[in-house]
Amino acid sequence: MTPSPSPVPADAALLPPHAPLPLYYGDEDEHQAFLRRIFDDTAPDYDRIERVLAFGSGPWYRRSALKRAGLAAGAQVLDVGIGTGLVAREALTLIGPAGRLVGVDPSAGMMKQIDLPGVELVEGKAEALPRADASSDFLSMGYALRHISDVAAAFGEFHRVLRPGGRVLVLEISKPESRLGTQLLKSYMRAVVPLIARFIGKRSDTAELWRYYWDTIEACIPPAQVMEALRAAGFRDVQRHVELGIFSEYTAIKPE
Numbered sequence: 001m002t003p004s005p006s007p008v009p010a011d012a013a014l015l016p017p018h019a020p021l022p023l024y025y026g027d028e029d030e031h032q033a034f035l036r037r038i039f040d041d042t043a044p045d046y047d048r049i050e051r052v053l054a055f056g057s058g059p060w061y062r063r064s065a066l067k068r069a070g071l072a073a074g075a076q077v078l079d080v081g082i083g084t085g086l087v088a089r090e091a092l093t094l095i096g097p098a099g100r101l102v103g104v105d106p107s108a109g110m111m112k113q114i115d116l117p118g119v120e121l122v123e124g125k126a127e128a129l130p131r132a133d134a135s136s137d138f139l140s141m142g143y144a145l146r147h148i149s150d151v152a153a154a155f156g157e158f159h160r161v162l163r164p165g166g167r168v169l170v171l172e173i174s175k176p177e178s179r180l181g182t183q184l185l186k187s188y189m190r191a192v193v194p195l196i197a198r199f200i201g202k203r204s205d206t207a208e209l210w211r212y213y214w215d216t217i218e219a220c221i222p223p224a225q226v227m228e229a230l231r232a233a234g235f236r237d238v239q240r241h242v243e244l245g246i247f248s249e250y251t252a253i254k255p256e
């Protein structure tokens with residue numbers, strides 16, 4: 001299929017998902033190099049740490065969110081930021097043999113961990129999807145929003161590759177609304193999870209990834225801005241469903 005990422009208009013406002021984090025990188029080039037290194041290096045540890053972090057509920061939760069977003073049998077799915085395939089695995093159970101799934105991710109290391117028959121894997125980024133216009137019925141992106149460089153460009157691409165009537169689901173962790181909730185989650189994710197990662201991870205930078213994970217959650221643009229960016233990209237019925245105060249599910253539909 002011919003890659004046809006949509007050109008971002010020169011005057012389009014850039015919408016980074018968070019302010020720069022100088023503890024980890026300097027400029028945007030260093031940011032991209034940091035992301036590539038951290039995901040490529042720590043990929044063999046990702047599923048194990050994620051299981052601990054989600055207390056084993058990861059597959060069940062991802063499947064429920066996909067169902068809530070309307071993913072059905074036979075759909076042509078594009079999973080952006082497929083990583084090691086945790087969202088894709090659940091999507092496959094819902095779309096069945098008549099469906100088809102393509103995964104996109106810039107990290108070859110993460111995608112090397114995937115063992116899902118029939119899935120097509122393509123190296124690429126949300127901001128310039130290597131897919132044709134109107135080629136998907138459903139687009140999912142799980143926990144990658146905080147890593148893209150321009151949310152507006154990514155949502156513009158989501159709109160381009162979905163067919164009219166197609167649906168998008170963006171899963172993200174959001175800061176709790178209360179200060180106490182934020183402090184509790186911060187202590188858990190910035191201290192406990194990296195410690196667990198140090199013990200059960202095999203890579204030296206796995207603990208760093210999970211510290212970075214929290215720092216991006218804390219610095220992330222608020223949910224209202226994510227929803228506004230979806231509307232600005234041309235989506236309708238933009239909604240946010242929240243589980244346990246932190247698991248945000250953004251859904252939207254490309255108008256017919």
Ligand SMILES: C[S@@+](CC[C@H](N)C(=O)[O-])C[C@H]1O[C@@H](n2cnc3c(N)ncnc32)[C@H](O)[C@@H]1O
Pocket residue numbers: 035039080081082083084085086087104105106107110124125126127141142143144147148149
């Ligand atoms: C935390 S993992 C999530 C993986 C998987 N979706 C899940 O639910 O577990 C984030 C993924 O986003 C990918 N990523 C980083 N920058 C990206 C970009 N610009 N576009 C798409 N994916 C990106 C990373 O390589 C990584 O595999």
